[in-house]
Amino acid sequence: xxxxxxxxxxxxxxxxxxxxxxxxAAEFPGVELHFHPQCFAVDGHFAGPDDLRCAALVECANxxxxxxxxxxxxxxxxxxxxxxxxxxxxxxxxxKLFLGYSDAGTLLGGxxxxxxxxxxxxxxxxxIRRAGGEDAVRRTLGYLAGDRAGLEPALDExxxxxxxxxxxxxxxxxxxxxxxxxxxxxxEEVSExxxxxxxxxFHLTAHLGGIAGLRLGRISEVPENDRPFGATADEIxxxxxxxxxxxxLGEADIGHDVANRIVPFGLAGRGxxx
Numbered sequence: 024x025x026x027x028x029x030x031x032x033x034x035x036x037x038x039x040x041x042x043x044x045x046x047x048a049a050e051f052p053g054v055e056l057h058f059h060p061q062c063f064a065v066d067g068h069f070a071g072p073d074d075l076r077c078a079a080l081v082e083c084a085n086x087x088x089x090x091x092x093x094x095x096x097x098x099x100x101x102x103x104x105x106x107x108x109x110x111x112x113x114x115x116x117x118x119k120l121f122l123g124y125s126d127a128g129t130l131l132g133g134x135x136x137x138x139x140x141x142x143x144x145x146x147x148x149x150x151i152r153r154a155g156g157e158d159a160v161r162r163t164l165g166y167l168a169g170d171r172a173g174l175e176p177a178l179d180e181x182x183x184x185x186x187x188x189x190x191x192x193x194x195x196x197x198x199x200x201x202x203x204x205x206x207x208x209x210x211e212e213v214s215e216x217x218x219x220x221x222x223x224x225f226h227l228t229a230h231l232g233g234i235a236g237l238r239l240g241r242i243s244e245v246p247e248n249d250r251p252f253g254a255t256a257d258e259i260x261x262x263x264x265x266x267x268x269x270x271x272l273g274e275a276d277i278g279h280d281v282a283n284r285i286v287p288f289g290l291a292g293r294g295x296x297x
Contacts, residue, residue, distance in 0.1 A: 025167050027091045028083035029058045029148060031070035032105070033126045034098030036062040036149065044148045044160055051164045059083060062095045069100045077104040077111075080130075084108070084116040084140075091167060092140075096149025097125030097187075105133050105199055112139055120292070122163060123147050125279065128190040129199060135184065135288045136201035144185035144209075144277065144286040145173075159281040166285050171293065175209070175276050175284040178293060181235040185209040185277050185286035188242075192223045195230040204233035207272065209286060211240030213279035217252035217259065220245075224263040236270035241278030 029041075041058045048056045061079035064071030071079075083092045094101075108130075121134055122145040131142035145166060146159035153159065162173035175185070184203055186194075188210040194200040208231060212220055220242060231237070242256035254262070264271040276284040287293060 024053055024055055025090045026055045026088060027057065027093050027167060028086060028089040029056060029062060029093045029095050030076075030079045030083045031059075031062040031095040032076050032080050032108075032130060033070065033094075033100030034068060034096055035065045035070040036095040038063050040151050041148065043151050047151075047157060047160055048164055050161070051168045053168045054164055056093075057089070058095075068098070070095070073103050076100065077108045080104065080108045081111045084119065084121075085111075085113045087115045089119065091120035091122065093163070094121075094123030094127040094130070094147055096147050097123070097127055099126055101126050101129040102193070102199075105129050109133050109137055109139065116140055120167070124185070124277075124283065125187050126190060128186040129194065131288065132186065132191070132194050132201050133199035136199060141292050142288040143292060144288070146283050146285075150281065150283070153281050155281045159283060162285065173285045174293060175286045177207075177238060177272070177275060178286070179207065181205065181207045182289045183207045183209065183286055184288045185211075185240070185275070188212040188220065188223050188227065189215065192227040195227060200230070203231060205235055207235050207238060209238040209240055209275035209277055211275070211278040212242045214244045214246065215242075216246050216248050217254065217256065218248065220256055221252070221254070221259045224259055228263040228267045228269060231269055232267065234269060236272040237264055238272045238275035240275040241280065243278055243280060
């Protein structure tokens with residue numbers, strides 16, 4: 024049995040959606056989910072004030088009764104508590120899985136830098152709200168149960184990491200930015216103008232020297248600007264990779280959608296669970 028604590032370091036989760044996720048989890052008898060009450064707190068944009076979100080994250084991470092911490096959903100907020108929370112993680116956090124994507128990448132990056140636990144880019148309970156989102160939630164539940172069919176298919180002999188483009192660009196130059204030399208870095212984005220995607224790549228690629236290569240996930244729900252940008256997301260990525268001598272390795276099957284695949288950070292977490 025793998026026991027999973029769910030908290031919300033960013034934005035709130037709805038109790039009715041939690042009930043739907045718990046119903047899906049019943050299909051996986053080896054996985055036991057526990058939603059922290061903080062998931063349902065609301066303080067403006069956030070799932071409770073910073074101190075509450077930080078305390079819940081620390082509690083879930085340090086509790087030896089849990090094997091994994093699953094972030095409920097994204098949205099902005101994790102960056103406001105990440106450093107304070109990570110500084111309070113104790114031995115109980117060391118062997119845990121930490122799963123999420125989007126804004127949760129702030130924590131995955133910080134965990135990876137600090138060599139705490141096993142960060143994993145993976146669908147979150149919040150994906151239950153998407154059309155067909157049950158499949159995304161099942162993908163992570165299956166991974167927790169030991170099924171590796173949901174892994175990103177391009178994983179190779181290199182260590183890997185996957186992030187939302189905006190999230191990773193904002194980590195650059197901060198105490199939460201992990202060392203990614205030698206890694207295949209995968210990025211995806213949603214709801215950004217192509218000129219903003221270009222700006223993000225300008226900043227990010229300047230900080231990715233020495234990586235094994237970059238893969239581009241889906242750049243989805245791109246708003247229509249008042250004039251065409253004149254380059255596709257693929258062309259933008261190739262341009263900035265070429266400027267910094269970063270190998271462009273093609274596509275990654277990740278994104279803000281129900282097809283989002285699982286990417287364990289580093290090399291761990293790819294084989295069959297013991």
